[in-house]
Amino acid sequence: MASNPPAPQAPFAPSRRPESHGYGDVRTDEGPWEEWNPTEDSLRPVRGRHRVGKQRGGGLARSSTVLGVGVIAAVGAGGIASAHPGKPPVSLSLPDLPSVGSLFDDSSHAPKGSGTALSSAGVTSADAARGTANAGEALRSRLMAQVEQQQTQVDKKAEAAAVAAAAQQADAAAVKAQKDADAKAAAAKQKADEEARKAAEAAKLAELAKQYTLPTSSYTITGTFGQPGSMWSSGYHTGLDFAAPTGTLIKAIHSGTITEAGWAGAYGYRTILTLDDGTELWFCHQSSINVSVGQKVSTGEVIGRVGATGNVTGPHVHLEVHPNGQATAIDPMTWLRSKGLNP
Incomplete structure (x- = not known):
């Protein structure tokens, strides 16, 4: 070849x-x-593989630079560009x-x-005013300014959230304080009302006490209402016993009318005083009776004397209370206390 x-x-x-x-x-x-002037001989075609000499020139070098x-x-200005094998440029x-x-x-x-x-x-006039000299410093300055701005926004949001939380806590505390104050005021009012009620009740009882009196003096309570025992026909004690020496005066507890006076079997000598509201007061086991049926008596007036007649174990006055004249008796202790008396 x-x-x-x-x-x-x-x-x-x-x-x-x-x-x-x-x-x-x-x-x-x-x-x-x-200067080179090509001739016909120097430019004749070359057969086979073409080989082109490497040309160097000032223009190419200057352009590459x-x-x-x-x-x-x-x-x-724009950052670092890196090339990776197998990836497009x-x-x-x-x-x-x-x-x-x-x-x-x-x-x-x-x-x-x-x-x-x-x-x-890439350095703007604003960057130059801040003293930034090159693009890297300008980019860093802008990033720092952006970070500072974002941090300021975050701080403002956190501050606003803290203020809102503090306001919410203050509102909750105010509501709680108001509720506590209302509860204390209600409790104080309830206490005052209760004290006023008790005072009024005490005043009423004191006034009633002037109208009522105990059946005798120098006594001892020897039997209460409801005590069980075979010595009572009902199986339990139906009255309140005021033990006192024989002959002790028995007084009218309240003003009313004598509706019964005489012998009553197991009750011995008994006097029944009927009050204006229909309540019957039974005074039993008397040694003597000083009133007669139909007689009007007043509070504290003598109606008889303590004795031991009937079914007894010793001298005393047996008191029974029958509301509205009913056969069933109630506790005399409770009834006397409702009238301001304390046996």
Whole structure:
């Protein structure tokens, strides 16, 4: 197989003028190149595999340098771009820097000193006013400002929640205090009402006590209502016994009318005093009777004397109370106390 002849090379002359990139020394691998006029022989077609010589030129180098600086500027302004194998390339967007090209323009028409530093790309006037020098500091400043703002909002919400909770607790405490005050007032009123009722009852009993009296004096209670025993025909004691010496005076407990006076078997000599409300008071076992049937008597008037007649074991006056004249007796102790008396 015939090999393709190499393409002719143009003569090379190194350039000693300083580059606009700032290297300042001699570059042996770049132009400018001397003028080359191709001929028909040098341009005849090459058969087989085409081989193209690597071309180097100042324009390409300068363009690659600008691209590199632009990439650096893009990374500095927008963050770090990393490539991963097997993933599609990430597109980078350059900031709007119209004066970047002028930094590398060799033409004499480029304005001097009109370029913007790449380190300050993306820095706003507000960032500059805060003293921010580059894009990283600007981003950090903005993030810190945003965090501070969010923290302020959180603090305000927490403060508002605390104030609401305190107000709720204060309201609950006020309601509880009001309830406690109402309960105390109700208890005090109830206590006052009870004391007033007791005072009124005491006054009433005191007034009644002036109208009622005990049947005798210098006595001893020897038998109470309801005591069981075979000595009573009903099987239990039906009255209240005031034991006293024979001949002790028996007085009318309250004013009324004598409805019975005489012998009553087991009760001995008995006197029945009927009050105005129909209550019958029985005075039994008397030694003598001083009143007669139909006689009106008043409170404290003598109606007889203590004795031991009838079914007895000793001298005493047996008192029974029969409301409305009924046959069944009630407890004389309770009835006397309802009248302000304390046997």
